[in-house]
Amino acid sequence: MGAPRKTTILVDNVAVPRFAFGLGSLMQWAPNHAYPLPTDSSKEVSQALKAGFRHINTGDIYTNNESAAESIKASGIARKDLFFSLKLNTYAALGCRGKESMVESTKKEIERFGLDGYVDLLQLHFPPRGHPGNLTNREAWRVLEELKDQKMARIIGLSNWTLADYEDLMDAPDIKYKPQINEYEMNPFLLSDPKLRDLSSYEMKHGIVHMNYGFLSILSGKLPHDGAPELLKELRLLSNETHLTETELLLAWAYDRLDGIVISSSSQEQRLVGLAKLFLEKDQVSLKQSVYDRIEKTASEDGYEGKTIYKHGHMNAAASKG
Template identity: 30%
Template sequence: MTIQEVYTLSNGYKIPTIGFGTWQTPDGEVAKEAVFQAIQAGYRHIDTASAYKNEKSVGEGIKASGISREELFITTKLGSKGHSYQAAKNAIDASLQQLQLDYVDLYLIHWPNPLAIRDRWQEGNALAWRAMEEAVAEGKIRSLGVSNFLSHHLDTLFESANIKPVINQLFLNPSDQQEQIVDYNKSHGILSEGYSPLGTGKIFEVKELQKIAEKYNKTVAQLAIRWSLQQGFIPLPKSIHEDRIRENLAVFDFVISEEDLVRINQLKGMFGVAPNPDLVNF
């Protein structure tokens, strides 16, 4: 595996095997510079969301990079107040405007059951998905996906969807491997993408990971990202520091042994678990 490698999505489009995350990256010059540095370092897959409130700066970083649009894979997401037909249409156009793009490569429903639609999430997702499908036909979106969806959310979406999701973005790292939904994704041809592959920073406190990382002469971050790759996940590491942005890409020159994978897989619950999407308070 190399930085140039891609997965082929179920609809035929290609997605880089590693992406650059921007969750918790402050809007303004910080986000712009981080995205610029990521693209300069070799990332070709950038992930943002309307809820991150940094789409404008992410778009500016993309533009400043000078890399042609065709070489990049850009993802953004529908916010929790966009779960109706018209709201979703408006949200898609707003994101494109903020990003200064004619289209995004991947558009996700960010949360399946936010507070705004808790009593009618099935209908809300179906209406938003219809608007998203129309945006695909209009050339505004190339691929559709979801984030934080569990099997019952997807089962319901499949009842009305004409276009099947190609990605399910989840909280995925050695602390919470979400085996049930990952297996479900695989059985439906959906790739699992991991936000917080470093456990929002808590991973660095785990002594066992430090010992294993030293064995490979790698950092804990590099070990965790490599773990994600070997699980078949698409990790989305985030950083605002140029040296760490580059460091997080230096994961293609080693392979974690089966023995060490077992050791890593025993660290469940050590630095966080996924939020329950049916109980989130937003």
């Protein structure tokens, strides 16, 4: 077996739980994924909290926040024992009217979830890039800097930002705080994507923590199985050898190999209990390096093209200064 797992990671002198329970994947959608429907996720959130999850990850445009807030308040968990990460919408097309909207939304979610005046991590959900009706990247980041100064956020970060977006922001002469976390999709296939490899190298150089989602997409049906024959076959073999489920294997890979924060969720109580035992309890250990090597080798044989649920058209988009 490998080294003992760290259950938290230190970011800006704040201990961040490395396994976050995400609300986004619990939302129900209209046909053809046209738009999210109002969703009651109170049961799932209650189960997650009961299992031991203390990091909740959501976005202000998610449609299950009200039900999740009810479960969090009913849990009786002290605010100091809860880590709450909130992503702010920056797209005019989704209702953002600029700075005013972002500030109002932050205050609304803080009140809704009963967070005693602050969120632990506040993120820009998308890079706005100054597209029609949007703020520029720098303008949007400045809003987060102000909210941090006002003690409404302990840590500020990003989501779905690219290398071009980073360089635009970091080059700004008046930047006060540098981003400390970037949340974006990663799975074993995407390790071979040169754009994401460059992004990861940049983040390592600047001490930016990666928060990962989408690493279970090949099992959830969000990616076509016919594009990953080698990995699926290898996961079945490894499952028999390690007595872990394929879900647990991929989560272990993300947790141990990407060395940041992982986001996942489930509506199955027993699965949550099992995941909590493996990844939330102290003194758990990582798998052998050879297990992860086999996962990555077979994923590279399947290739990275088309292996995303969040279509990375933004990976080729230019950032807008401001």
